[in-house]
Amino acid sequence: MAEPKPPTPENIADGLTARERVILFCAATDIDHAAVGILASAMQFMEIRGLIERDHGTSRYVLTDTGRAVFRVLLKRADL
Numbered sequence: 001m002a003e004p005k006p007p008t009p010e011n012i013a014d015g016l017t018a019r020e021r022v023i024l025f026c027a028a029t030d031i032d033h034a035a036v037g038i039l040a041s042a043m044q045f046m047e048i049r050g051l052i053e054r055d056h057g058t059s060r061y062v063l064t065d066t067g068r069a070v071f072r073v074l075l076k077r078a079d080l
Contacts, residue, residue, distance in 0.1 A: 009069035012051075013077070016070070020046060024071050027052045027061045 016024075019038065023046050026033045033043055043061055046052045051067035054060070063071060 009066070009073045012066070012070045013073040016074075020051075021074060024051060024063065024067060024074065027063050027067065028071050030060060033061065 019042060022036065023033065023038055023042060025031070026036065026038065027046075034040075043052065046067075047054070047061070050064055051070060052061045053064050055062045
């Protein structure tokens with residue numbers, strides 16, 4: 001049996017919900033997720049998926065390398 005291919009940023013972006021896209025936007029732009037109604041549990045889920053992580057210096061969420069790649073795909077698709 002063939003080994004499954006690792007997910008690409010494009011495939012990950014295809015499967016994101018609107019809330020997950022907002023989470024990436026918040027992490028990319030340093031917007032407080034709680035201020036826009038995103039629960040900490042949703043942030044933790046995205047952290048488990050490897051798209052965001054905590055900046056230990058500021059305790060804010062930031063994009064991982066994979067999260068940045070997915071965010072770039074979303075921006076490109078929006079012509080931004």
